[in-house]
């Protein structure tokens with residue numbers, strides 16, 4: 001059995017009964033029907049599928065998810081408190097519903113549009129579903145079937161947006177077993193520049209399911225700094241696909257930080273389709289207790305003279321389990337590809353487990369490709385040195401763990417964002433903030 | 435200050451220290467010399483509190499308390515400082531962060547508040563000047579990419595800032611050029627006071643021209659086999675360790 005088809009949640013019925021965003025759009029109706037058909041056939045992936053070998057969705061398939069949130073609200077102060085950035089544009093989605101009240105979208109620079117998916121769908125017909133293949137993944141089909149909110153961002157050519165945008169997705173926990181299906185679309189025209197943060201946060205220990213697909217289009221010479229911070233509650237399942245297409249000379253810097261959720265699965269994918277396109281694909285996962293975190297990344301070097309740098313780091317404690325599967329595909333004519341992939345893991349307990357698998361498929365002959373994968377523990381010499389300088393053992397371990405983790409942040413150009421992430425990570429470490 | 439009595443220590447069943455006796459009073463400077471592998475760094479590590487040694491016999495008393503019962507950090511907070519023979523690199527932890535954390539740990543033990551940012555920086559700058567280090571070293575990772583000599587200076591910088599009661603310098607002079615040796619020696623001499631004690635481990639008599647010790651000991655095969663004053667170091671330099679073995683083997687002093 002390669003699929004889980006016996007699902008407790010009647011997703012198809014829910015999709016048929018629910019009033020969904022863009023119901024009046026014929027093209028979308030058609031797309032949703034295709035998705036339904038595909039989802040009925042594919043179901044959810046089971047462990048027999050190579051890409052899901054280490055991650056089981058069995059528990060998810062056995063849960064009964066609700067698609068209608070109880071009314072809930074949070075105060076403006078609470079919203080500010082959980083946001084990563086204070087001086088930014090902000091799009092707030094609470095329990096799956098766009099909140100105009102908490103969003104900060106006034107004074108948008110010309111050339112920039114930001115709209116919630118629920119009211120921005122008519123603009124995105126040509127982009128939706130371009131990056132993700134519903135034929136291949138049941139989860140993407142499910143997302144297409146039920147996507148009901150998200151953010152659509154477009155940047156006109158020659159527009160440099162200096163103010164970052166935070167997409168703040170809050171799960172208040174007031175609806176237990178809430179499932180939300182989000183679709184974000186980010187399109188940068190030629191010579192434009194943007195910084196976006198996708199931020200997912202759970203405020204209470206409820207059970208929940210977030211299924212998000214973000215599609216990114218970078219036209220020639222576009223530059224996108226794209227960060228993601230996942231802090232869902234410890235009973236959440238977070239499944240995300242982040243997929244980009246990059247034209248010539250474009251630059252995509254992606255940093256993906258996974259801290260929360262009981263089960264988190266991220267598929268990050270880019271296709272380098274124009275010469276001199278460059279991607280920085282970084283990530284950091286910190287897991288403890290029984291957490292399970294899975295990153296599957298894929299970089300397609302499709303044409304000559306493209307480059308990629310990938311650095312993923314993980315810190316595992318207790319009985320947590322992490323999976324890193326990094327695929328780099330250098331296509332036949334993609335000569336002069338320069339690809340570097342690194343995955344480094346720090347294990348803090350005996351009970352934790354990492355499955356790290358770099359996969360380089362190289363079909364061109366004149367390329368520079370390197371990869372490395374390590375698994376290690378706290379360095380005893382460093383630990384003794386710090387203790388011999390008066391730091392107690394817990395602080396010293398914390399400091400070394402933080403030092404191991406934060407160099408993933410080094411490639412984030414904006415100091416404000418780097419520092420904000422660094423602080424979040426410090427507070428999340430096993431021994432708490434120091 | 436420090437009293438080591440009949441200290442025996444082994445690693446994985448192999449005895450490294452075989453009955454060390456050493457008393458260091460407040461205000462004194464002791465030099466320990468001895469062949470490679472004789473146990474000098476092992477002794478330093480045990481005093482500083484490194485785990486992994488079996489102490490099979492003996493005791494170490496520091497300011498009247500049993501040192502061996504204390505975790506390494508408590509020893510540091512109470513004024514024991516080890517300048518490492520091979521200072522470790524810690525990428526990702528800035529030097530200034532380390533200095534601040536170390537100083538605050540000592541101050542906390544002394545019942546003092548953390549220094550505020552300005553006072554801290556003023557203090558650190560004065561210590562940088564003492565060891566003639568550029569301020570840019572504060573913002574690099576601890577010892578990260580430092581040259582051998584720079585690492586040793588960095589150890590002395592930490593010592594100068596923390597003002598320990600008992601400083602153990604494990605071959606701090608090794609790998610230093612002549613100018614650096616002078617600077618480091620000045621740093622150590624600046625610390626000398628009637629309340630502080632210094633134990634220097636060295637292979638070179640040259641260091642003792644700059645920091646004149648009250649006592650010189652020879653550690654060989656896990657025991658102190660000879661003690662004397664600074665003349666002993668000169669004799670060793672001229673005659674080598676075999677001279678001790680020929681005259682004093684098996685007769686700890």
Ligand SMILES: Nc1ncnc2c1ncn2[C@@H]1O[C@H](COP(=O)(O)OP(=O)(O)OP(=O)(O)O)[C@@H](O)[C@H]1O
Nearest residue numbers: 445446450468469470471472473474475476477519
């Ligand atoms: N972790 C260990 N495992 C096994 N043997 C060890 C260990 N640490 C030290 N030793 C051994 O203990 C002995 C003493 O080592 P130590 O480092 O104390 O010598 P030393 O006097 O400082 O030498 P040097 O002058 O070369 O620095 C050596 O034979 C060394 O190999």
Ligand SMILES: [Mg+2]
Nearest residue numbers: 474475476519
């Ligand atoms: Mg040594």
